[in-house]
Each structure stands twice: as structure tokens, then as C-alpha cells.
Amino acid sequence: MSSLTPLAAALPPDATGPAAHEKTQKALPSAWYALAVLVIATVLGSVDKVILTLLTEPMRIALTLSDTQLGLLQGAGIVLFTGIATLPLGWLSDRYDRRVVLAACVLLWSAATAMRGTAMDYGVLFIASIGLGVGEAGLTPITNSMIPDLFPRAQRVLANAVFALSAIFGSALGALVGGTVVHLTDDLRHWLPASMQHLEPWRLTFFVMASAGVPVALLVLSIRRTRRSVPPPATSAKAVADSHADDAPSGFAPLATLSGGQPDAANDIGFRDHLRKHWRTFSGLVIGVGLASIGLSSIGTWLPIVAAREYGATPAQMGQGMGLAFLCGTVVGGLLGVASMRYVQPRMGPAAALRIIMLGNLTAALLSTLLLFTRSANDAFMLLALLVVPLISGAVLLPNVLQDAAPSHLRARTIALLTMASLPFGVVGPLVVGMLSDALKSVPNGLAISIVATTLVGGCLGALVLRATEGPFVRLMRAAQAN
Structure with missing residues (x-):
């Protein structure tokens, strides 16, 4: 989910049985083609999302918007x-x-x-x-559901890493491409129909980006249809009960069958039962990471606006600055x-990943205070790159953990529900910054103060919850490893 940051390293597959046989399997070329298409769709989504940030200032001026309204957007x-749409799309x-579901999503966001x-x-x-x-909303549950069915477990970690890094680089590419599109669209205005030549550059940019939706949707439909993981025949209710202990020290509940692994009762557990048995873990992760994301999720949105509003950066300059910042970070x-994982995991075991994410969020929150001392747009973009480093340090680990945290037949819905559970934090973050900024209009550097205050409070509280x-x-x- 968008606000749930990296949690743990990939878990090792079984050493025997079908899982061991799967180690020798190789993904078909069609699987790598499908992964490439999923990356393209994700990058397009990143561009369409980041373009709003690049064009916020000219839009705000043209439509007379307040910072509170921008935060609501x-x-x-x-x-x-x-978040609201994620669970229904996961269900579909x-x-x-x-x-078909993903292609429809691409067309919808392009429209x-x-x-x-x-x-x-x-x-x-x-x-x-x-x-x-x-x-x-369809990107996260659909891609995380498709990758395990496209790749054998021996190659799934690599596929997940490729996709995760591509998705992350998509933010950098989105900013670079978005800034370039803004610049080129204005330069090529005379080639457009006469009815469009009088439009503001920000409007033309949105039209240009929307036109990419149809070819990308067709690429998605060209992916070879994959066979979905099928749960084995049901076992008795007693076997299911015996194989799933509560989320307590006395027993370790198996959570997910490994793709292609031996049948076990985990494949028969219901969606509600699975969440009920591990509610402490899921709720702690959602609340802890969500609190940290209240401020951190707003930095990528508001820090470029600081560069535009305080230092006069143009959309093209913002695209270049944000793109390089995300790329380097x-x-x-x-x-x-x-x-860090190679060094820490042998010493801390399963707790290593959570410690890394907790430390990363806290470090980024503390570093955000440097925003109060920036003096130019370049300073703001250098700070953005610095903030990205601790946040990205474990991002490639998230897909493997989420996929192993649920049986294959519940995977998309579990990821979707965790995304929905993080909704309040994702809504509160940008809105709080916008409301504080409007309240501090008469204070010099009021927007920067609002960002720092929100990020510090959320980051510190989130670290405490994650520790608990x-x-x-x-x-x-440990339960997942036991499988």
C-alpha cells in the first residue's frame, strides 16, 4: 500500500517438495514481457500523478485555489x-x-x-x-497478484525487485518526463489545432498525457493470461484450527503457502479468519507506518511547491529537480x-526489517527540519534527495513480505484491505499541511514550517508504535518462515 513502507526481507522457500523443484524452473519470456508492461503502466501512473504537483502553482493562480483546497486534492x-477503490478492484x-481490470483502470485515470x-x-x-x-487504485493489488503467478519462486524475488525499483524510479522518471512534456507542449503549441492554441500550458499538458492511456491499455491486454494459483482440496475444520495458532508467543501461525509449495490448511483459511488471527500485527503496522507517513507523504507534494512559490522554480525546473532528486536518492x-539487511538480519532476525523501516522514517522526519534553512530551489531539491534515501532503503522488500503475509487466494484482498486501512493517514497528511499553511499565511516561511511540524510529530509517534x-x-x- 501507498503509505506502508518496506517491512522485511524476502523469506526463503522450502528446501524440499514442489518448492524445491520450483528452484530449477525459469520464467517464460512472456513473463518478462508482462513485467515490462506492468512497469510501463506503473510509470504512466506516476507521470499522471506527479504532473499535478508540477502544475500546482499555475493551476492555483488560474483557479484561485487555497492551500487547504490543494491539500484536499x-x-x-x-x-x-x-484506498476506497482498492478493495473492490482487488476483489475483481x-x-x-x-x-481487463487493469486496462480499464488505465483508461479511467487517463480520462x-x-x-x-x-x-x-x-x-x-x-x-x-x-x-x-x-x-x-488497481495497480497495487493487481500487480502484486500477477507477479507470483508469472514467476516461479526462485525468480520471484528478482522480479519483485525489478518491479519495485522500476516503480520507484517511475517517480523520478515521472517528474523528468512531466517537466519535459510541460516545456515541449508549450513550444509545439503552433502545431496544435487552432481551437487549442489559446489554452494555458498546464491544460495542454494534461491533454497530452491523457493521450498515452489508450496504447498502454492495449499493451496490458496483450499480456498472456496466466494460470491463477488454485487452493488444494479442503481439509477438516480441526486440521485448520490446529494448524493456526493465535498471534501469540506460544504458537506460530502459518500465513501463506509458497507459490507451488506443498498444500496446507493455510489455503483453506477464510479472509476474515486470516485477518482476525493476525490483527495485532496488521493494525500495528498500519498505524505506525501511517503516522509516520502523515508528514512524509506530504513532502513529495509540498516541497516542490515551496520551490515554486518561494524561489520561482518553473514546472520544467521542478520536473528536472524532482527527477534528479528521486533518482539519486x-x-x-x-x-x-x-x-543494511545483509548486516542487520543475521544479528536481529525477523526484527531487522522493522527496525530499518522505523529508523528510516524517524531519520527522514528529523532531516525535514533542514527545510527551514533552504535558501534556493536547488537547496530544496537536494534536501528532497536526502530525504528519499532513508525512505527507499528498504522499499524493494515490501512486495515479498506482503505476498508471503497471506495465502495466494487471499493475497490481492489482503493487500487491498491494508491499503484501505491506511486511508485516514493519507488523507490527513496533505490536508493538515495545507490547513496549517493557510493559518500561517502571515508568518514568513509558513508553508515550510507547516511541513516540518507535521512531519516531525507524525514521524516520532509512528516510530513509537512500530517499536511496540x-x-x-x-x-x-517466523510463522511464514515455518512454512
């Missing part, structure tokens, strides 16, 4: 409805052709992007943001995360 408009992807270009008031812009959020953070969640989290991971 990012929070309630995108985050809230992304568990039951119907996932390619919403075009609708932004037609906005003459805040109401239309808000409805368009809802459409964007609903469309992009991702490379360093990814390398640091891998090195470490016990049940370790038991859940």
Missing part, C-alpha cells in the same frame, strides 16, 4: 478514493481477468487526466482527482537498504 481527492482481480485540463473551477478538478485515484537508498509492534511482527514472520 492530494488527500481526499486522490488518496482517499484510491481475484475473480476476473486481471488484464481523469484529460478532465483536469477542462477544469474551470475547483469542483471539476476535484472530481477529476477522484477519477485518477480510482483508476490508479533511490540509487543510494536502494544500495543502503540491501547492505515488533513482537507480533516477529511472530508473524
Whole structure:
């Protein structure tokens, strides 16, 4: 989920049985083609999302928007409805052709992007943001459901890492491409139909980005349909009960069958039963990471606005600055995360990943105070790169953990529900910053103060909750390893 940061390293497969046989299997070329298409769709979503940030200032001026309204666009408009739509889309992807569902999502968010270009008031812009959020809601559950069925477990870690890194780099590419599109669209205005040449650059940019939706949707439909994991025949109720202990020190409950692994009662557990047995772990993770994300999730949105508003950065300059910041921060953070896990995991076991994510969030929250001392747009972008490093340090680990935290027949719904549970935090973050900024309009550097205050409070509280969640989290991971 969007606000749930990396949790743990990939868990080792069984040493015997079908899982051991799967080690010798190789993914078909069609699987790597499908992964490439999923990456393209994810990058397009990143571009369509980040383009709003790049164009926020000209939109704010043209439509006379307040910072509170901008916060609602990012929070309630995108985050809230992304989360609300995630569970229904996860349900659809568990039951119907996932390619068709994802292609429909691509078309929906592209249409919403075009609708932004037609906005003459805040109401239309808000409805368009809802459409964007609903469309992009399908990406997480569908891709995390498809990858385990496309790749044998021996290659799944690599596939997940490729996709995770591509998705992360998508933010950098989205900013770079978005800034370039803004610049080129204005330069090529005379090639457009006469009826469009008088439109503002930000409107034209939305129309150009929306046009990419149809070819990407066709690429999604061209993916070879994969065979979905099928649960083995049901066992007795007593066997299921005996094989699942409560989330307590006295027993370790198996959570997920390994793709292609031996049948066990985990495949027969119901969705509600699975969540009920491990509610302590899931709720602690959602609350802890959610509190930290209240401020951290707003940095990528509001820090570029600081660069535009305080230092006069243009959309093209913001795209270049954000793109390079995300790119450099991702490379360093990814390398640091891998090195940290190799060093920490042998010493801390399953708790290592949670410690890394907790420390990363806290470090980023503390570093956010440097925003009060920036003096130029370049300073702001350098700070963004610095903040990305601790946040990205474990991001590639998240897909493996989420996929192992539920049986295959519950995987998409579990991920979708965790995403929905994080909704309040994703909505509150941008909105709180916007409301504080409006309240501090008369204070010099009021927007920066609002960002720092929100990030510090959320980061510190989130770290405390994650520390308290470490016990049940370790038991859940040990249970998964026991399988």
C-alpha cells in the first residue's frame, strides 16, 4: 500500500517438495514481457500523478485555489478514493481477468487526466482527482497478484525487485518526463489545432498525457493470461484450527503457502479468519507506518511547491529537480537498504526489517527540519534527495513480505484491505499541511514550517508504535518462515 513502507526481507522457500523443484524452473519470456508492461503502466501512473504537483502553482493562480483546497486534492481527492477503490478492484482481480481490470483502470485515470485540463473551477478538478485515484487504485493489488503467478519462486524475488525499483524510479522518471512534456507542449503549441492554441500550458499538458492511456491499455491486454494459483482440496475444520495458532508467543501461525509449495490448511483459511488471527500485527503496522507517513507523504507534494512559490522554480525546473532528486536518492537508498539487511538480519532476525523501516522514517522526519534553512530551489531539491534515501532503503522488500503475509487466494484482498486501512493517514497528511499553511499565511516561511511540524510529530509517534509492534511482527514472520 501507498503509505506502508518496506517491512522485511524476502523469506526463503522450502528446501524440499514442489518448492524445491520450483528452484530449477525459469520464467517464460512472456513473463518478462508482462513485467515490462506492468512497469510501463506503473510509470504512466506516476507521470499522471506527479504532473499535478508540477502544475500546482499555475493551476492555483488560474483557479484561485487555497492551500487547504490543494491539500484536499492530494488527500481526499486522490488518496482517499484510491484506498476506497482498492478493495473492490482487488476483489475483481481475484475473480476476473486481471488484464481487463487493469486496462480499464488505465483508461479511467487517463480520462481523469484529460478532465483536469477542462477544469474551470475547483469542483471539476476535484472530481477529476477522484477519477485518477480510482483508476490508479488497481495497480497495487493487481500487480502484486500477477507477479507470483508469472514467476516461479526462485525468480520471484528478482522480479519483485525489478518491479519495485522500476516503480520507484517511475517517480523520478515521472517528474523528468512531466517537466519535459510541460516545456515541449508549450513550444509545439503552433502545431496544435487552432481551437487549442489559446489554452494555458498546464491544460495542454494534461491533454497530452491523457493521450498515452489508450496504447498502454492495449499493451496490458496483450499480456498472456496466466494460470491463477488454485487452493488444494479442503481439509477438516480441526486440521485448520490446529494448524493456526493465535498471534501469540506460544504458537506460530502459518500465513501463506509458497507459490507451488506443498498444500496446507493455510489455503483453506477464510479472509476474515486470516485477518482476525493476525490483527495485532496488521493494525500495528498500519498505524505506525501511517503516522509516520502523515508528514512524509506530504513532502513529495509540498516541497516542490515551496520551490515554486518561494524561489520561482518553473514546472520544467521542478520536473528536472524532482527527477534528479528521486533518482539519486533511490540509487543510494536502494544500495543502503540491501547492505543494511545483509548486516542487520543475521544479528536481529525477523526484527531487522522493522527496525530499518522505523529508523528510516524517524531519520527522514528529523532531516525535514533542514527545510527551514533552504535558501534556493536547488537547496530544496537536494534536501528532497536526502530525504528519499532513508525512505527507499528498504522499499524493494515490501512486495515479498506482503505476498508471503497471506495465502495466494487471499493475497490481492489482503493487500487491498491494508491499503484501505491506511486511508485516514493519507488523507490527513496533505490536508493538515495545507490547513496549517493557510493559518500561517502571515508568518514568513509558513508553508515550510507547516511541513516540518507535521512531519516531525507524525514521524516520532509512528516510530513509537512500530517499536511496540515488533513482537507480533516477529511472530508473524517466523510463522511464514515455518512454512
